[in-house]
Amino acid sequence: MLLHLFALLTAASTAVLIFAGGLVTSTGSGLSVPDWPNSYGWMMFTFPIENWVGGIFYEHTHRLIASTVGFLILVLAFWLWRAEPRRWVRRLGFIALGAVITQGMLGGITVLWYLPDPISIAHASLAQIVFCLTTTIALATSPGWRTGYVGRRFSAAGAAQAEPNDLRTLQRVAKFTLAVVYLQIVIGATMRHTDAGLAIPDFPWMFGHLIPDHWDPKIAIHFAHRVGALSVVLMLLATTGHVFAHHRRRLELLRPSILLLVLVSVQVTLGALTVLSRKEYVINSFHVVTGGCVLITTLILTLRAHRARFADAHATAADEAGAPVTAGPGHSGAAAGARA
């Protein structure tokens, strides 16, 4: 349970880091500290607080939060390595560690190379992958996942309502939705780092029309993001609608579905406000982190829809660990739940 709480803390810290990164780009502070990994010649952790002024405040705190998240993921990876019986979860810890190290390197390179678009876009896109990885670890170490969500239904009838073979449609739709959401985030990062956020200055119209009446690369990127937003909304409606129609008694699916509807409503509103407020930096940054929350909630729904497929992995891990179903209370429950 302690490991799960630590994984949750790490995932939440990643969300804070993404928000801080959003603030850096929204305030145009990415180059306010020209050196890396030092800050104006100081070692990062000894940089005097009275110098955290203007754009430095955003860039330097982003670096400090990133260092903290990196440290948390390092601890998490080694904790999983020592205590986690499932091999795939242990591997996930080291993948997350590799991803966050790569992420830090990309952050440094983008500063030293004056924010080249491809590097900055990769930095923004990988941040969401790190968020997905820490979230997946938090989910996999949760009591619900370990027990296969047994007993988390509205009624006994609900328990019988949706067995794994009924989840195939949801699995397909959710996976596709997850891909669409991530693609939309990459397009958003592209729009952000190519300074195309106001290339179409009005909302909901586009230069007063349904489709822009003139084009350039920035308008095309911005337009793609709006089309992407529409696609995400439609896909999320399809996914959550399917859950409401067929799996509404399964709380582990119903809850993220309801949350997704709330989040996507907030996200569309934030997107509109970002344009209408001429990219006000707090709104803009919340738009970035809410996008990440839509992504990880979709991921959670997708993973829970696939929960039964992890049953074999649980059994294998238990065998490898030499402690079949008695490796731990959570693990035995998970195996039992998965086999149920």
Place this chain on the structure above:
Amino acid sequence: MRTLVLTAFVAALAAACGGGEKPAEAPAAPVTNPVDAATAGTVTGKVTFMGTPPPSEPISMSSDPRCMNAGAKTETVMVSGDGSLQNVFVYVKDGLGNLKFPVPTAPLVLDQKGCQYRPHVFGVQAGQTIEILNSDMTLHNIHAWPQTNQEFNVGQALQGMKDTHVFTTQEVMVPFRCDVHRWMNSFVGVVAHPFFAVTGADGSFELKGLPPGTYTIEAWHEKFGTKTASVTIGAKESKDVAFTFSG
């Protein structure tokens, strides 16, 4: 044997590429220091703004209390009561042909004072040193992002710090920005000759020591863009050129 084959191949390639044409004539060597003071002329003029100019906005420097520049305003559009437009970079864009001019050895100072660049608009010759000075009790980064010259971004953490930089290629204009204090910006016109000026509060400019000839004169303003004019000057002649911008 291998060397022989390779030599033959290179020779064949050279013949194929050359196509039997006569070698192109080498460009004439540039004439260095070509101005004859006895015949040099002058282009003078004034830049004005027609219409109602946008007002200078107060700058909020609350994000850094050490800036200490109460009442500072933006310098993007500075128009005097008679319509004179300040901070316009005026230079000879074309007409100097192959002439080459000596580069001043004295550096040009770009100061950061009161969290504003001094001057806001200036010019240098390609190859001339720019000395960047931090007169403030706070940190600045100096970030120049040219299109043809080399981009750079350096930090100055302490008051009195100096850095130097040389732009090697003509480029009008190169923007400077401080990412710590987002309101701070400056523009430098990098030209290959000494015939440039920046208008002051009276909107006037003067380009002295020009050899007789026909020139394209360009006036650049950071918000209103560019205007050009053609002027011909004879020996010891002075010509007047007026530029008018509108919003």
